[in-house]
Amino acid sequence: MKTFVALATGMLLMASSCSEKHVVDFSEGQSVLVLNGQVAFDEAMGQKAWASAVGSKAGAEQQLPAMELGVYVLATGGQDGMTTDFSTTDWKNVAFTSDGAGNINIDDGDVTLRTGNTYDIYAYAPRMSDDDLEAGRTEAGNVGNVRAIPVNHGDDVLWAKTSGVLAKAKQTSATLKFYHSGAQIGFTIKMKEDGTVVSPSTGVQLTVSGFYAKGMLDMQTGKMTLKDGDKTVSLEDCSGAKTNILIPAGEQMDLDVTVTDVPGQEGKTFTGKLPLVANNGESYLYDVNIDTDSDAHSPITFTPTIEEWAEVEAGEPLPIG
Numbered sequence: 194m195k196t197f198v199a200l201a202t203g204m205l206l207m208a209s210s211c212s213e214k215h216v217v218d219f220s221e222g223q224s225v226l227v228l229n230g231q232v233a234f235d236e237a238m239g240q241k242a243w244a245s246a247v248g249s250k251a252g253a254e255q256q257l258p259a260m261e262l263g264v265y266v267l268a269t270g271g272q273d274g275m276t277t278d279f280s281t282t283d284w285k286n287v288a289f290t291s292d293g294a295g296n297i298n299i300d301d302g303d304v305t306l307r308t309g310n311t312y313d314i315y316a317y318a319p320r321m322s323d324d325d326l327e328a329g330r331t332e333a334g335n336v337g338n339v340r341a342i343p344v345n346h347g348d349d350v351l352w353a354k355t356s357g358v359l360a361k362a363k364q365t366s367a368t369l370k371f372y373h374s375g376a377q378i379g380f381t382i383k384m385k386e387d388g389t390v391v392s393p394s395t396g397v398q399l400t401v402s403g404f405y406a407k408g409m410l411d412m413q414t415g416k417m418t419l420k421d422g423d424k425t426v427s428l429e430d431c432s433g434a435k436t437n438i439l440i441p442a443g444e445q446m447d448l449d450v451t452v453t454d455v456p457g458q459e460g461k462t463f464t465g466k467l468p469l470v471a472n473n474g475e476s477y478l479y480d481v482n483i484d485t486d487s488d489a490h491s492p493i494t495f496t497p498t499i500e501e502w503a504e505v506e507a508g509e510p511l512p513i514g
Contacts, residue, residue: 222308224360226266230316230353230369232257234474234502255502257351257371259293263320263342264304265412269357271310279339279412288320306360314367315412316353317342333409342410344417346426349437349505350374352415374410374417377435377476377503378469380428382452385482385494393432395456399481401467402427403448405439417441433478435503440471450493455483465493476500 232255266284268277279285288300306312321329321342329343330336344350353369380399382391391397404426408419419441428436440446448467455461463483471477480496 222362224306224308224363224365226304226306226314226360227364227366228264228314228316228369229366230257230371231255232351233370233372256293257291257318258504259291260318261300261320262289262291262316262318263287264289265315266304266306267313267315268307269311269313271307271360273307273310275307275310285339286320286323286326291318306365308360308362310360312358312360314353314355314358314369316351316369316371317410317412318351318371330409333407335409338409340412341418342412344374344408344410344439346404346406346439347437347505348375348439350410352410352412354415372415373474373502374415375437376440376471376473377505378428378438378471379433379435379476379478380431380481381433381478382431382455382481382483385484386486391431391455391483393430396454397431397456398429398451398453399431400427400429400451401448403446404428408439431481435476435478435505437505438471440469440473442473443470445470450481450495452481452483452493455485458483458485463492465491465495467495474502476502 234254263286264284265279265282265286267279267282268275270276277283284304287304290298290300326343327336330338330341333341333343335341342350350373351371352374353371355367355369358365358367380401382397382399383389384391403424405419406423406425408417408423410417417439419439430436446469448469450465450467452463453461455463465481467479469477476499478498478500480498482494482496484492484494
């Protein structure tokens with residue numbers, strides 16, 4: 194379990210009737226915020242197949258990897274009736290850093306709460322700078338939308354929310370569950386007749402097109418907004434390696450699949466449609482089955498397997514087209 198600790202660093206108290214940004218002074222009812230969290234996989238957030246595969250309705254958990262985190266803290270009421278939103282809170286996109294070994298520290302400043310007030314806490318990772326956030330929003334036509342987090346194909350963006358946290362005297366603890374906002378997919382090619390795997394080393398070529406190039410994550414809901422005009426990404430790897438993809442969770446994506454240069458099938462092109470319905474946080478391996486005797490039916494069929502989420506290293510940009 195990882196712990197975020199935001200500690201006060203000064204003795205001055207900023208006088209403001211609407212500001213949450215104060216130095217810790219326990220005589221004034223201030224409380225240090227302490228967060229802990231992990232990456233979660235469970236049915237409540239859509240990982241139905243994976244939760245079933247691991248044999249637990251509660252799903253499974255993984256350690257939060259080394260990365261920067263952006264944290265938002267919104268006041269929702271309490272003794273003084275104070276409320277804030279994503280625009281008015283002082284605690285927006287606050288930078289924390291995880292080293293992947295249990296140590297997570299605030300990068301700069303402090304986060305304190307008022308005892309007796311309640312708060313909603315949101316977080317995403319990896320964190321973007323304020324300038325990069327604004328640039329991404331501007332490019333996507335979301336200028337001024339402080340809830341929007343730009344996401345690109347290949348990104349693995351985590352999102353978390355904990356509601357109704359009551360600030361207690363001196364210290365307030367809250368637990369965050371981070372969820373993957375996208376899915377993963379990988380492909381292998383097999384001959385349908387005998388199940389033989391066709392190795393990439395044979396020169397076989399695969400193209401799967403129709404993936405989203407970019408989208409926007411809503412920090413309040415954790416939902417992804419995607420546009421049909423951004424379906425411009427093609428995948429060409431048939432080694433089974435996983436790629437992080439953006440998905441309209443639970444909705445169908447129609448992908449175009451083309452296979453050429455199959456050994457023994459020179460000059461032939463095999464095509465098919467993959468109706469992909471993916472859930473957030475699930476990792477899919479698809480066998481692309483080639484049927485060389487397909488006069489009366491599709492030359493390609495698909496066999497999916499749900500696997501454990503894989504850490505995917507950033508690589509060269511994928512082909513667009």
